[in-house]
Amino acid sequence: DKNPFSNYKAKVREVERVYLTEDEIQKILNKEFPTERLSLVRDIFLFSCFTGLAYIDVKNLTKSHISLGIDGEKWIFTHRQKTESASKIPILPVTQLIIDKYLEHPQCLNEDRLLPILSNQKMNAYLKEIAGICEINKELTFHIARHTFATTVTLSNGVPIESVSKMLGHKNLRTTQHYAKVLDRKVSDDMRLLKEKLGNTHTITKAKQIG
Template sequence: MKVEFKGQNIQLEEVEPIVADNLINYLKNVRGNQQDHAVRHAKTLKSVFAFAQDNGWIPYSKFANKSYKRGVKKEIHFLNEKEIRQIVELKLYSPNLQLVKDLYIFSCYTGLSFADVMNLKASDIQRYEEDFDYISKARQKGAENSNFKKKVFFTPVLPEAENILKKYEEIAQLSPEGFYFPRITNQQINRTIKDIAALAKIENPEKVTYHSSRRTCASLLYNYGVPISIVAKVLGHSSELVTLTLNPKVAICLKIPMIANH
């Protein structure tokens, strides 16, 4: 808005709907954001004008009849047990490839997001009555990690995940911040996991993303008979209703009918 109007203070009456279109183009072509991200900001701008109209600050909203379409929904992708095993058994001789493989498999068996894995510390791994280890902490996801609205995940450390943790124990001890895993960017890991999927002979490797490990975990748990309430806790959702309705991607992965109008 500062670029468009060359100033700090802008009167609402000065803003025309074309500004939202320009905002979308700017976010996509200059900032490199995806369509959905850019549209969200345009909708926020529209909401500001609706709020101003409701409070009588402007006679009407010029944005009232404007609609902003999100991008084409991507196909929901996750791996089955056979495909996970293909990646687990794949022998790699590059440390970078091995790291990406370990992180991906770790998330397949824990449901942790990329941000949660990168921020994992030894102190986040606790013992439950001498029976098993588990990971529990607030999710590293925007406002959900604020003091007012924390969403905590709880996930047991299965043997597959435990084996990976043991490989990186020394790094966790040497890291000044206490992080368990070496640093890597989201872009790097998403590029590399597609190469690993291709080497492991996964069908359509170009569709494999790091986030698919989280969906894979949900699918595995459900197929093993884990109740939806527990799946929701592992994924860090506030309730199983969130798992079923607010996150349709997970519901599709779990092959659960959506609950309409909730």
């Protein structure tokens, strides 16, 4: 005779978003891999790190998705498969190098793809190998590249959150704000380490003298 769920309130548990630091990106970027397979996976993962595109959106890219933007430079114009929202992303130099590298790749020519991407399962399996070789102590998956673009590549370098949201194809700014919270946590951790460094006897003594 009454709704058993009327007093129930759902709790949203915030997921911890893992992303790569600048040093970790450089490790992957500079590493010489023993096989062409790992080099390919590294390149496509980095492509996502510098565009913010999810696996399926990278897979769907063709040369026709590249066009000149409002500034006369090359941009990627696409729609996210997940939300069908538009993504417009200026092409950074490292992104262009990766595109140029695979321009004449047989898979790209035969299947009209921008990049010769493997299956998501294989990409993630090989990314675990890459993490081990580069001594990165994180569970590396392809989706981490998107988080890395939002945090380390853009927000950490002063790109406004509205611009980041537009490039990620978010329909709501709140979705992008989760990445800003991650950065706040990073600031907190960094300042905690600073407090520990400053909290020695010498510093305290000096502070007392100033006081």
